[in-house]
Amino acid sequence: MSETVPSPPPDAARLQAPVARLLRPLVRLFVRSGITFPALADLLRELYVNVAEYDFALPGKEQTDSRVSLLTGIHRKEVRRLRGAGAPVSAVPAAVSRTSRIIARWLAAPEFTQADGRPRALPRAGEAEPSFEGLVASVTRDLRPRAVLDEWLDRGLVTVDAQERIVLAEAAFVPKGGGTQQLYYFGRNLHDHIAASVANILEEKPRFLERAVHYDGLSPDLARRLEARAREIAMAALQQANREAHAACETDPGGEARWNFGIYVYAEDAPRPEPTA
Structure with a gap:
């Protein structure tokens, strides 16, 4: 053989x-x-x-x-x-680890999400319904929920609405430029994307999914509209993957393996290529 x-x-x-x-x-x-x-x-x-x-x-x-x-x-x-x-x-900073775990649960666990999958606005405390204190406690007992809330308010990850409920802000999905959290994921996500590409080049058969949809020669208006629509599609896919992974982890015995599912969207005003003679 x-x-x-x-x-x-x-x-x-x-x-x-x-x-x-x-x-x-x-x-x-x-x-x-x-x-x-x-x-x-x-x-x-x-x-x-x-x-x-x-x-x-x-x-x-x-x-x-x-x-x-x-x-x-x-x-x-x-x-x-x-x-x-x-x-x-490649150690994960403690602040990044705890923040990502709590937000992931807020976005995935049925008790903390609405019927359409969006994160619920949570009261600060309470036992009759899911609360921010309950969310933090379900992930870690080592942190005071009030300390987490104060930190997240300072970082703009959450806001407080007129009913005094805690609302997850868009900043939770898009970390501030140059911050510890963004720099950590900058290294992690680019490493994994490049590692997947290199593995596909070096191995006999491509091992990892790595695809992109791309169009050149577009008007700036169309490029902006496609970028906005791609963001919507990407966020829906990421939230669905997070919900399924979170549910699967509930019965997983655990181990040394890790998994990463990433999406990127990019657009720029690129000069048209010169026509060849």
Whole structure:
């Protein structure tokens, strides 16, 4: 019985153009944020050594400085200095973890949602009906609901309506620019999207769903209307996926696996491509 031989990865020359396009918005962010090229080069050097050391180790063999140097093109002296730092840590900040868990439950649990799936406006406290205090307590007993409410009001994640009920604000779905929560998901979501794309390139058959609907040459008005409609479709899909995942987790024994379902919408005023002769 013959074995399927994986397709070879694309050569470096063919990767240059797509990688340059991928990195361009990141470089714009780096320049705006003060990450200089030497600082980025230092970071990339550490990552090259780390990836070669941990992701390209041969089974049953100790990874050597020479092999890491061969794989990365980094001098052995530098390899020796940088090795052993351990794999990059992707810890979830405590504030991000607790906020996302409480909001996810508010959006998914039947007792905290309306018939159409939207989050209910919750009274601060009460036992006769679902309340904000009950929501927080259903996720964690380590935090005082009043402390969570004060923090969320300060961050604009919730508002208080005329009936003194707590209302989930749009800011809960779109974190403030440059805040801890947004930067965490910036790294997590882009990592997972790129990791899925890389896996699809390196494996014989695409493993992950990664598709996009795109149209060029549109009027700015149509692009804005399509962007608005895409937001509606995307939010409905995310909320449905969240409800089903939340329900499934109620009976799941738990483990080390994780799952991410992401959607992005993008539009820009791009110049028309020059016609070819």
